[in-house]
Amino acid sequence: MKIAIVTPAAAGSRTGNRHTAQRWAAILRAAGHKVSVATEWNAAPADVLFALHARRSHPSVLSYHQACPNGNLVVVLTGTDLYRDIRYDTAARLSLKFARRLVVLQEEGLKELPRSFRAKTRVVYQSARVTTKAILPKTIFRVCVLGHLREEKDPFRAALALKLIPPEERIEVVHLGKALAPASAAQARTLMAHEPRYRWLGGLPHWRALRWLCRSHLMVISSRMEGGANAIAEAVCAGVPVLASAIPGNIGMLGPGYPGYYPLGDEKALARLLTKAMRHQAYYQSLKRGIAARQRLFRPQNEQASLTCLLREFA
Numbered sequence: 207m208k209i210a211i212v213t214p215a216a217a218g219s220r221t222g223n224r225h226t227a228q229r230w231a232a233i234l235r236a237a238g239h240k241v242s243v244a245t246e247w248n249a250a251p252a253d254v255l256f257a258l259h260a261r262r263s264h265p266s267v268l269s270y271h272q273a274c275p276n277g278n279l280v281v282v283l284t285g286t287d288l289y290r291d292i293r294y295d296t297a298a299r300l301s302l303k304f305a306r307r308l309v310v311l312q313e314e315g316l317k318e319l320p321r322s323f324r325a326k327t328r329v330v331y332q333s334a335r336v337t338t339k340a341i342l343p344k345t346i347f348r349v350c351v352l353g354h355l356r357e358e359k360d361p362f363r364a365a366l367a368l369k370l371i372p373p374e375e376r377i378e379v380v381h382l383g384k385a386l387a388p389a390s391a392a393q394a395r396t397l398m399a400h401e402p403r404y405r406w407l408g409g410l411p412h413w414r415a416l417r418w419l420c421r422s423h424l425m426v427i428s429s430r431m432e433g434g435a436n437a438i439a440e441a442v443c444a445g446v447p448v449l450a451s452a453i454p455g456n457i458g459m460l461g462p463g464y465p466g467y468y469p470l471g472d473e474k475a476l477a478r479l480l481t482k483a484m485r486h487q488a489y490y491q492s493l494k495r496g497i498a499a500r501q502r503l504f505r506p507q508n509e510q511a512s513l514t515c516l517l518r519e520f521a
Contacts, residue, residue: 210252214262254278260301271304281305285433311434312458333509334439350422352437354383355390363428370477384409439504447493
């Protein structure tokens with residue numbers, strides 16, 4: 207098949223959408239398909255068009271629908287699609303309507319869709335391949351935050367929680383992610399100036415981010431909305447426990463019974479969980495067991511099988 211993948215994230219971007227597009231392209235090429243990746247559909251013939259992001263990729267969705275009204279259009283729903291845009295944005299809603307298939311990246315995502323769209327929706331868990339060796343620091347409890355500094359990520363919640371933990375506690379938060387606005391960078395620098403245990407390292411290459419992840423005792427994902435975070439898949443596959451905001455996108459990745467959730471935006475609750483994980487080995491091991499139970503979902507062969515099954519529906 208000739209397959210086009212459209213993502214609003216440009217080449218060289220370190221966003222989750224770009225990682226997804228590149229990984230899916232590699233999987234589909236390995237299966238023998240001819241695959242292109244671009245920020246918009248260029249009208250080249252395509253047996254299947256994957257459009258990542260219902261709202262931001264809508265111009266490509268509309269162009270493909272007009273050119274191929276019965277074409278194999280797959281719209282992949284991001285966190286902002288599921289938990290904001292499809293409720294209010296006309297373009298995002300039209301993308302749902304035009305799609306022959308919809309894809310959500312975790313099981314809770316189905317619940318956000320109108321019932322009329324659920325029958326054509328498939329769940330495809332993102333995979334991660336982490337080969338970096340885990341080397342944990344022995345003199346400090348390291349917490350990693352992976353995520354750009356943008357409102358949807360609630361990026362400074364772990365830093366704010368750290369301020370509530372007594373200064374004599376040997377804990378640090380290492381934050382990796384690009385500041386998308388000068389104000390965010392200024393806020394990160396201010397937090398570092400007042401809390402020396404918080405370090406913002408900015409945007410780093412993916413391999414370096416994975417190295418920091420594998421050298422951490424915990425990862426915190428504090429997002430306000432997530433479609434299905436790559437960072438969670440990577441942490442689970444690396445064996446790094448996660449503390450997560452209790453939002454549907456995180457629950458869909460880690461499971462409803464996972465013991466590491468805290469209420470969204472509540473740094474006091476997060477500080478309590480960080481302290482508990484640091485001090486109580488039984489709790490820390492329960493987090494380890496929780497992620498181990500989900501590792502099968504994020505194996506590359508699982509993602510490959512899901513994409514293969516999806517394409518078979520168009521045969």
